[in-house]
Amino acid sequence: MGLSQGKEFTEDELEDYQNLTYLTKKEIFHAYKKFRALDPEAVKQSKRNPLPMVSVAALPLLRVNPFADRICQVFSSSQDGDISFEDFLDMMSVFSEAAPKSVKVEYAFRIFDFDGDDLLGFGDLTTILDRLTSPMRLKEEDRALLVSQLLEEADLDEDGALSFAEFDHVITKTPDFMSSFRVHMAQTVLHNLQSAFLKLRFGFMLLPHGLGRDGRMIDIDKPSAEVSVNGVFSSSQDGDISFEDFLDMMSVFSEAAPKSVKVEYAFRIFDFDGDDLLGFGDLTTILDRLTSPMRLKEEDRALLVSQLLEEADLDEDGALSFAEFDHVITKTPDFMSSFRVHM
Numbered sequence: 001m002g003l004s005q006g007k008e009f010t011e012d013e014l015e016d017y018q019n020l021t022y023l024t025k026k027e028i029f030h031a032y033k034k035f036r037a038l039d040p041e042a043v044k045q046s047k048r049n050p051l052p053m054v055s056v057a058a059l060p061l062l063r064v065n066p067f068a069d070r071i072c073q074v075f076s077s078s079q080d081g082d083i084s085f086e087d088f089l090d091m092m093s094v095f096s097e098a099a100p101k102s103v104k105v106e107y108a109f110r111i112f113d114f115d116g117d118d119l120l121g122f123g124d125l126t127t128i129l130d131r132l133t134s135p136m137r138l139k140e141e142d143r144a145l146l147v148s149q150l151l152e153e154a155d156l157d158e159d160g161a162l163s164f165a166e167f168d169h170v171i172t173k174t175p176d177f178m179s180s181f182r183v184h185m186a187q188t189v190l191h192n193l194q195s196a197f198l199k200l201r202f203g204f205m206l207l208p209h210g211l212g213r214d215g216r217m218i219d220i221d222k223p224s225a226e227v228s229v230n231g232v233f234s235s236s237q238d239g240d241i242s243f244e245d246f247l248d249m250m251s252v253f254s255e256a257a258p259k260s261v262k263v264e265y266a267f268r269i270f271d272f273d274g275d276d277l278l279g280f281g282d283l284t285t286i287l288d289r290l291t292s293p294m295r296l297k298e299e300d301r302a303l304l305v306s307q308l309l310e311e312a313d314l315d316e317d318g319a320l321s322f323a324e325f326d327h328v329i330t331k332t333p334d335f336m337s338s339f340r341v342h343m
Helices: 011-020 025-036 040-045 068-075 085-094 101-112 122-133 140-154 164-171 185-206 243-252 259-270 280-290 298-312 322-329
Strands: none
Touching: 011 025, 025 040, 025 085, 068 085, 068 101, 085 101, 101 164, 122 140, 140 164, 243 259, 259 322, 280 298, 298 322
């Protein structure tokens, strides 16, 4: 029975690891190298020696992840958060690109089920929200409102919690779940979940819900009713909409409209001061309308806008140009599906 590359594994061990995971030989050796670096002596004695959760959670791929402790607990065969090499290999396998969506969804549910009752209840969802929004601290009433809104949308049997089937149903509507639930999600999970929430609200904001007798758009029920795209499509530039203006509007929001046209109009809608830039004021106004009826603290709002500019303002001039906005949208796989009439 031969030994493989540096005597880390026998050929049989390596074959077993490949058969039991979604990893290639190269990925298995890379995972071993990362794991061994945490405690070379302990791992040299035996790959089955578990390493403490605090050491594993310090890995770069977990260090900034708000769910690092839960990930370790879920993959720990000893159920105490300590991780053996085989536990670590299972972890890397589930987060790999090759793992199927069904496996990723199952483990995501287990990670978010903090109390282990096979449901994502109000407490679980509140804890998830707290971790995602840290270091910000939402007011208790705002936090409760967000969780209640999520349950209202996703809790199909109205029992006050999300079952695995209901969670799976939500995930099937998240096209970028596969790209975010990967080995490097430590750097991307927070951004993806936050942007997913914002994109949902953008969608409601941009949806033409209906027209009143005077041609103005109305929607009594939506919290975003105050937000109107009329100003951009109004040929008289006063917000009044003629039938031809309305046709233009429906055309842009249709499935057939190309992405370049949708992006152009999205930029114009968000450019509240009309200076061909999305500056701090525009972005603050967008955030205020997206989070209505909540009211973020001024410092939290400023922090979120600053973080967005830090990521997307490539020329660092304090505002997003159309080119920078377009660059952000190209990384939004479901933009086309959200910028439509029948979202």
